[in-house]
Amino acid sequence: xxxxxxxxxxxxxxxxxxxxxxxxxxxxxxxxxxxxxxxxxxxxxxxxxxxxxxxxxxxxxxxxxxxxxxxxxxxxxxxxxxxxxxxxxxxxxxxxxxxxxxxxxxxxxxxxxxxxxxxxxxxxxxxxxxxxxxxxxxxxxxxxxxxxxxxxxxxxxxxxxxxxxxxxxxxxxxxxxxxxxxxxxxxxxxxxxxxxxxxxxxxxxxxxxxxxxxxxxxxxxxxx
Numbered sequence: 384x385x386x387x388x389x390x391x392x393x394x395x396x397x398x399x400x401x402x403x404x405x406x407x408x409x410x411x412x413x414x415x416x417x418x419x420x421x422x423x424x425x426x427x428x429x430x431x432x433x434x435x436x437x438x439x440x441x442x443x444x445x446x447x448x449x450x451x452x453x454x455x456x457x458x459x460x461x462x463x464x465x466x467x468x469x470x471x472x473x474x475x476x477x478x479x480x481x482x483x484x485x486x487x488x489x490x491x492x493x494x495x496x497x498x499x500x501x502x503x504x505x506x507x508x509x510x511x512x513x514x515x516x517x518x519x520x521x522x523x524x525x526x527x528x529x530x531x532x533x534x535x536x537x538x539x540x541x542x543x544x545x546x547x548x549x550x551x552x553x554x555x556x557x558x559x560x561x562x563x564x565x566x567x568x569x570x571x572x573x574x575x576x577x578x579x580x581x582x583x584x585x586x587x588x589x590x591x592x593x594x595x596x597x598x599x600x601x602x603x604x605x606x607x
Contacts, residue, residue, distance in 0.1 A: 401439030446546040471598035482590035484532035514556040558604030
């Protein structure tokens, strides 16, 4: 029996680019939580087809960053207390596993990258610290831990919630910047030190508490 030919691959470059640009705009605050995302307007602004925008929004929906409802269109996800509790509960479990795995597998070069990121956070605060810039370094720090853990499925699980974590952390920073600014360097410096030579149980506990502290801060800001 002759096998049926495989379907032609579809070009998804523009859809991915549309997703990247809309994601950046959401993180930059151009589309706050709950804002509508209209295909026609986005297509005109980005200079791509509505089809590319539609596919791009579908990618962002899989990341949990936007929500589409039949006949109601697409909106940036809102941030409710339930959303916060669910996302941070998942992140706490993932971060615990990533940290304890990375402690066993991280190379000296990967540990040095974490130290460099902590140094960059400290330098940012010593200058005119920006909440979004500090958060970008914060997210990059955790990206490196997941890379160092060397577990592809764990990294995939992190990527599945990463955009939501970024959006929620942006709201946390906006609602309580001074609290975040005062803690971000010390907390990440402690994690970097524990990853290098700390007790595994202490590392696991501190990795979880790092996330739970962020959750409490955001819930307090939301009035939850």
